[in-house]
Structures are given as structure tokens and as C-alpha cells.
Amino acid sequence: MAQDARTTRDEQHAHRQQVISVRDLRKEFRGTRAVDGVSFDVRPGRVTGFLGPNGAGKTTTLRMILGLIRPTGGSALLWGSPYAELAAPTRRTGVGLDGGAFVGRRTGRGHLRCYAPAAGCGPERVERLLADVGLSGAADRPVAGYSTGMKQRLSLASALLGDPELLILDEPANGLDPEGMLWLREFLRDFAASGRTVLLSSHLLGEMEQTVDDVLLMHHGRLLSSGPLDGLLEPGERLESAFLRLTRAGNGVRT
Amino acid sequence: MSGTGISDTGTSGTDMSGTGISDTGTSTGVVERAGNGAGPATAPGAVSTADLLRSEMLKLTTTRLWWILLLAVVACSAGFTALIVFGGLNAPRSPLSFGTAGDAVPAYNLAVALAYVFPLAIGVITVTQEYHARTISATLLAEPRRARVYGAKLLVGLGTAFVYGASAVLSGALVAAALLSGHGKPTYLTDGTVLGALGGSVLVLTLWGAIGVGVGALVRNQVAAIVGILLVTQFLEPTLRILASSLGNAELGNLLPGGAGDLAGGGTIMTAAAEADGGSQGLGFLVLFLYAVAIGVVGAVRFTRYEVA
Numbered sequence: 001m002a003q004d005a006r007t008t009r010d011e012q013h014a015h016r017q018q019v020i021s022v023r024d025l026r027k028e029f030r031g032t033r034a035v036d037g038v039s040f041d042v043r044p045g046r047v048t049g050f051l052g053p054n055g056a057g058k059t060t061t062l063r064m065i066l067g068l069i070r071p072t073g074g075s076a077l078l079w080g081s082p083y084a085e086l087a088a089p090t091r092r093t094g095v096g097l098d099g100g101a102f103v104g105r106r107t108g109r110g111h112l113r114c115y116a117p118a119a120g121c122g123p124e125r126v127e128r129l130l131a132d133v134g135l136s137g138a139a140d141r142p143v144a145g146y147s148t149g150m151k152q153r154l155s156l157a158s159a160l161l162g163d164p165e166l167l168i169l170d171e172p173a174n175g176l177d178p179e180g181m182l183w184l185r186e187f188l189r190d191f192a193a194s195g196r197t198v199l200l201s202s203h204l205l206g207e208m209e210q211t212v213d214d215v216l217l218m219h220h221g222r223l224l225s226s227g228p229l230d231g232l233l234e235p236g237e238r239l240e241s242a243f244l245r246l247t248r249a250g251n252g253v254r255t
Numbered sequence: 256m257s258g259t260g261i262s263d264t265g266t267s268g269t270d271m272s273g274t275g276i277s278d279t280g281t282s283t284g285v286v287e288r289a290g291n292g293a294g295p296a297t298a299p300g301a302v303s304t305a306d307l308l309r310s311e312m313l314k315l316t317t318t319r320l321w322w323i324l325l326l327a328v329v330a331c332s333a334g335f336t337a338l339i340v341f342g343g344l345n346a347p348r349s350p351l352s353f354g355t356a357g358d359a360v361p362a363y364n365l366a367v368a369l370a371y372v373f374p375l376a377i378g379v380i381t382v383t384q385e386y387h388a389r390t391i392s393a394t395l396l397a398e399p400r401r402a403r404v405y406g407a408k409l410l411v412g413l414g415t416a417f418v419y420g421a422s423a424v425l426s427g428a429l430v431a432a433a434l435l436s437g438h439g440k441p442t443y444l445t446d447g448t449v450l451g452a453l454g455g456s457v458l459v460l461t462l463w464g465a466i467g468v469g470v471g472a473l474v475r476n477q478v479a480a481i482v483g484i485l486l487v488t489q490f491l492e493p494t495l496r497i498l499a500s501s502l503g504n505a506e507l508g509n510l511l512p513g514g515a516g517d518l519a520g521g522g523t524i525m526t527a528a529a530e531a532d533g534g535s536q537g538l539g540f541l542v543l544f545l546y547a548v549a550i551g552v553v554g555a556v557r558f559t560r561y562e563v564a
Contacts, residue, residue: 060564063392063563063564066396067395067399068392068395068396068562068563068564069562069563069564070562083396083399084399084400085399086399087300087301087302088300088301088302089396089397089399090396090397093396095392095393095396097392097393098389098392101388101389101390101392101393102388102390103314103317103318103384103388103390104388105318105319105320106317106318107317110313110317110318111317113313113317114310114313114314114317114390115310115393115394115397116310117302117305117306117307117309117310117313118302118306118307118310118397118398119397120306158393
């Protein structure tokens with residue numbers, strides 16, 4: 001983790017080693033500091049959990065990383081480049097936002113087909129992904145009739161269209177039943193075990209404890225802690241207790 | 256399942272590493288990739304224009320809306336043409352006459368007079384549907400160069416509006432010609448004036464699609480945009496045109512987009528009703544084209560700067 005002050009050259013080198021590199025990222029919405037000077041790195045081959053309560057600034061940070069929201073200040077780079085400068089970004093990065101945003105009258109298969117061309121994904125892979133997420137049977141039904149869990153799985157299939165090496169998922173565990181949660185966890189673990197990278201946000205600290213390698217703990221727009229999960233927890237401590245301990249410690253440690 | 260690393264071309268459908276989520280608990284090992292996968296094996300090329308257009312076309316054709324609106328524009332054009340031409344042929348005091356080809360033009364131009372709201376609407380919806388359903392995030396993630404996305408939407412909007420325009424004009428013309436010949440009158444279908452009006456109508460209706468894309472990008476809210484175009488095209492503009500006419504400045508109505516479109520189509524019953532038939536078809540095109548460019552540019556600025564929160 002390259003978080004100390006270094007020369008520009010060293011930092012550029014560090015940026016290249018990290019999959020995601022965020023420096024002093026800030027966003028103000030009409031005077032409110034939604035994200036207040038956040039810096040972190042996401043390492044390859046790891047599942048990084050971007051954790052914190054609702055309203056902590058996680059989604060805003062993710063959207064700044066993805067170039068959907070302009071930062072007030074700071075930088076967010078993927079493989080050393082802003083997202084918007086990646087060529088055909090969905091062939092390297094798979095993204096699931098909003099618990100899946102779909103046109104209700106479009107079918108599950110129709111949704112995937114719409115986003116397949118930019119991801120370089122052919123029809124066979126669309127079918128394969130539908131089968132892998134267990135939606136083959138529902139593929140020709142309008143998404144409006146899907147359950148929350150089915151929408152989450154369609155959102156994940158959508159993110160995987162381009163066979164990406166990085167997954168960025170916003171609250172992918174929302175609305176999943178215990179079986180779905182287990183399924184997601186194993187999928188993400190396998191994805192990272194193959195050398196690829198996952199950054200996922202969640203407010204479900206208990207669930208994430210069993211899923212993530214690294215933790216970015218966010219509260220009120222600031223990063224309370226960043227690093228491996230093992231290093232964050234005191235012996236026998238649960239993530240939820242650690243979060244409370246860190247929030248009570250005041251403004252948190254600026255990293 | 257053998258992993259392949261990152262595919263660098265669009266041919267990656269068959270040889271993908273598995274996604275490993277086929278069933279709970281047995282997924283271990285299915286997501287293996289060749290190599291350690293920690294870095295990009297190859298640099299993928301940019302999203303091609305063909306892929307962008309294909310994506311926008313699919314967004315249009317994967318819901319039923321486009322052909323419901325297509326049926327509506329054809330029904331509107333054919334239905335009003337039947338009603339008004341039948342009335343014109345049979346009513347004792349008809350505002351329409353069919354003595355010359357020029358007289359018959361308003362009968363052939365009912366599509367452009369009454370149905371232009373449909374190509375306008377489909378143009379609007381290609382943009383607002385994305386905001387309404389929040390799929391705009393996925394769209395801009397697939398191609399962050401927003402001007403290219405906007406350009407693709409503009410082209411698809413123009414193409415769809417052309418299909419709508421051609422279908423509406425053709426169906427209206429068939430109905431009008433059938434009624435005229437059934438009444439023993441000449442159809443003037445091969446007359447240059449009528450052909451120019453029909454061709455002009457298709458072009459006008461096509462331009463309305465581009466205006467729709469711009470309006471959609473400007474307004475973004477789907478309900479507001481649809482209600483807005485209905486109010487403006489069906490109420491506000493006709494009122495202003497009649498008002499301009501009653502104040503003795505009927506030509507001012509030709510500077511409004513609908514009035515310009517009517518003029519560019521070669522004149523319609525609306526042009527006749529407002530007694531604004533002074534301008535030329537070319538002037539109508541120029542005015543409507545300027546509207547399309549202005550709204551298109553302002554829409555582009557808004558589309559490229561918007562924050563997708």
C-alpha cells in the first residue's frame with residue numbers, strides 16, 4: 001500500500017502496481033462533504049470490501065472511480081488511468097451498481113444483449129452467463145417480474161459480460177437470501193483466487209467478514225481504516241465491534 | 256474449464272473462463288484463468304462505432320415500445336387521412352379541394368401535420384428511458400466517451416424516425432390515393448408537387464427524431480418530456496400559430512418548429528388554417544434544420560456534462 005508521501009515518480013510506479021489507486025478523493029454536494037479526502041489502493045488478486053453504513057459515501061466514491069460523478073478534488077485511477085480513458089472499459093472492468101438498474105419491460109436476455117457488444121461478448125457467452133447465474137429459465141421474462149435476488153444475479157451476469165479482470169459491485173449482497181449469499185461469496189472468492197480483483201461495497205458488516213481479504217472502512221465520508229481484515233480486527237473481535245470501536249475513537253484515522 | 260485470460264477481440268464467446276457460479280457450493284476452481292491474471296495480458300481496442308450502434312439498436316428493439324409507436328403513427332396517419340379526405344370529398348362545404356396537384360398536397364401531408372409527435376417521442380424515449388430506468392450508468396460505463404454515445408443515439412433516433420416517417424407518409428398516401436381514385440378523381444401521385452411533398456414529409460419526420468433525442472437529453476425526466484412535447488406540439492404551438500395569424504403575422508408561425516415542418520413538407524391543413532402559406536419549402540427546411548441543430552447541440556452539452564448520481 002503506497003499511502004505515504006513519496007516522489008511523483010514513485011507514486012506513478014505504485015499506481016501501476018495497484019488495480020485501483022485513489023488519492024485524496026473529495027466530493028461536495030451543495031456544501032455537504034459526501035466524500036472527504038479518501039485515499040486507498042485496491043490490490044490485485046484480493047477481495048476488497050468497501051464497508052460502512054448507508055450514507056457513508058461508498059457509492060459516491062465508487063461512482064467517482066467510474067467517472068460517473070466528477071470529483072471536487074483528488075484522483076481515482078484504474079491501472080494508472082482514469083476510467084474514462086480506458087479503451088473498451090467493460091472488457092476489463094465489470095460493474096454492478098444500483099442493485100441492478102433495468103428497463104422493466106426488457107427481458108433478462110435482452111438486457112445482456114444490449115450491453116454485450118461494447119464488452120466484446122458474443123451470444124454464446126450471454127447464454128453461458130445466464131446459465132451460470134441460474135437465470136436461463138427466466139431469461140425471456142421481463143425483468144419487472146424478477147425478484148431482488150434475480151436482479152442481483154442478472155446484474156452480476158451483466159458485469160461479467162466482458163470477462164473482466166476487475167469487478168466493482170455496489171451492495172451486491174442486498175436482497176440475497178442465505179443461499180444466494182453463500183453462492184455470491186464462493187463466486188467472489190474463486191474470482192479473486194484466479195488472480196482477478198474484486199472491490200465491493202456493503203453495509204452488511206457481518207456478511208462481509210467472511211468474504212473479504214482487505215477492508216476499507218468508511219464513515220461520514222472519511223476512511224476510518226484500510227488494510228487486511230486480519231490487521232484490523234483485535235483477537236476474537238467481530239467486524240461490527242471493530243467498526244464501533246473505530247467510530248467511537250473520534251474522527252478516525254486519516255489514511 | 257480452461258481460463259483464457261482477457262480476450263482482446265470481440266470473438267470471445269466460446270472460449271471464456273467459467274464464471275463459476277453454476278450451483279451453490281461446487282464452484283471452486285471454475286474461475287481459473289491462465290496465468291496469474293494480475294495484469295492485463297493484452298490491451299483491448301476501443302468500442303467500435305458498429306458496436307455502439309448495435310447496442311443502441313438493441314436497446315430500442317428489445318422492448319415492444321418501438322413497434323407500438325410505429326403502429327400508432329401509421330394508424331394516426333392513415334386514420335386522419337381517411338377521415339379528413341373522406342370529409343373533404345363528401346362534405347357539402349369542404350375546406351379541401353382536389354382540383355390541382357397543389358390542392359391535393361394538404362390531403363397527402365396529414366402525416367406531417369398531425370403525426371410528427373410520434374418520431375419526436377421515440378427520439379425522446381431513446382434518451383429518457385435510460386435515465387428513467389437508471390441504465391444510463393451501464394451505458395456510460397460501457398463507453399465513457401459520452402459524445403460517442405450521444406452520437407449513436409442521434410443516429411438511431413434519426414433512423415427510427417425515418418422508418419416512422421416513411422411508414423406514416425406511405426400509409427397516408429395510399430389511403431388518400433385510394434379515396435381519390437374511388438371518387439373518380441385524379442390521384443396526382445406521379446405529379447412532382449405531390450412527390451416533393453411526400454419526400455419532404457419523410458425528411459421532416461426524420462428530423463423530428465433528432466430533435467427528440469436532443470429534447471430527451473435536455474429534459475431527462477421521461478414523464479416531463481412526454482407531457483411537455485404533447486403540450487407543446489398539440490396545444491401550445493397550434494395556439495401560437497392561430498394567434499400569430501389572427502394578429503396578421505401568420506408567417507411568424509412558420510418560424511415555430513411545427514410550422515416550419517409543415518412548410519418543409521410542402522404545406523399542410525395547419526398551414527392553410529393559419530393562412531401562412533407564404534413561405535417556401537426550402538425556408539421551412541432551413542428553420543426546422545436550425546431547430547434540430549440547436550436542440551441537438553444543447554442536448555449534447557447537457558448529456559456530456561451530466562453527473563450520474
